[in-house]
Amino acid sequence: MPHDHHDHDHDHEHDHAHEHAHAPPQPDDKVHSYYQMLGVALKELLVEKGVVTADEVRAAIEKRDQTTPAHGAKVVAKSWVDPLFRIKLLMNANQAVAELGFPMTTTQLVAVENDESVHHVVVCTLCSCYPRELLGLPPAWYKSRAYRARIVSEPRAVLAEFGTHLPDDVEVRVHDSTADMRYLVIPRQPAGTEGMSEVELAALITRDSMIGVSDVSAPGA
């Protein structure tokens, strides 16, 4: 580990009599990068100067952590069982998701639907734009340089690595979220699930299917 060397030096700066006075560093001790330190320092200054309170910061983090792909799954499941809602979602996604209790905060949502001729997949090649109100925080791979570079130039190879193999007669349409719009993929409803309830369907709908790197599978499939 990169910080072992540092810890070793640190021990030598101490009187040997104190060598065992402190618990040794634990393997999960977090080493902050320069920019993480800057973030911590900025937060502490903002709290110290009374711009925000520590409790407001905590509450914002708590709220963010409570947003999960289950929100997006509820939206998609409703679009599968309610044709009018689906139209609204495609025409005015912000209004549609706000009605389900998941309002967009600063961006515009665009819902795109997979069908037998087009498969959509979402990326932000510039940073990590993502419909966080519906899917929570993006997974690490979504933010990786490899995904961001490759999904726009060899999408079928990347999709295959996710286990998604599309026939050549299906158009792969990549959405690069370069501006104020955020994209939500409406995956295809799997065959054999027509009689299921909205709640049962929502349980099938995964984060990855709403990013577009996978399809939704029927139970037991």
Added chain:
Amino acid sequence: MSVASVVTRNDPWTIDLAPGDLVRVRDDYPPGHIRTPVYVRGKVGRVTRCFGPFGNPELLAYRLTGPKEELYEVRFLQRDLWDDYAGPDKDTVDLDLYRHWLEKI
């Protein structure tokens, strides 16, 4: 760096592109906070949606104010972006681009 140099349009925004229009992305490399990816600069695509006026990130990044820019969804064929694209000719990439980066052709 002169931040003002990234602003290329002084006229107020107008909706002068429509779905179906062919556009070429400016092949330009100004400094600053540019949200037009390099891989589409100089490339030809087709307007697919008009989103309306949005704040220009090239100004917002520096807390400057200025005219809003029309935002368009532009669709590119993969084969027009990458010489060695391995998939079918019909595969596409959609990007959201501001009017001042688009030249109607």
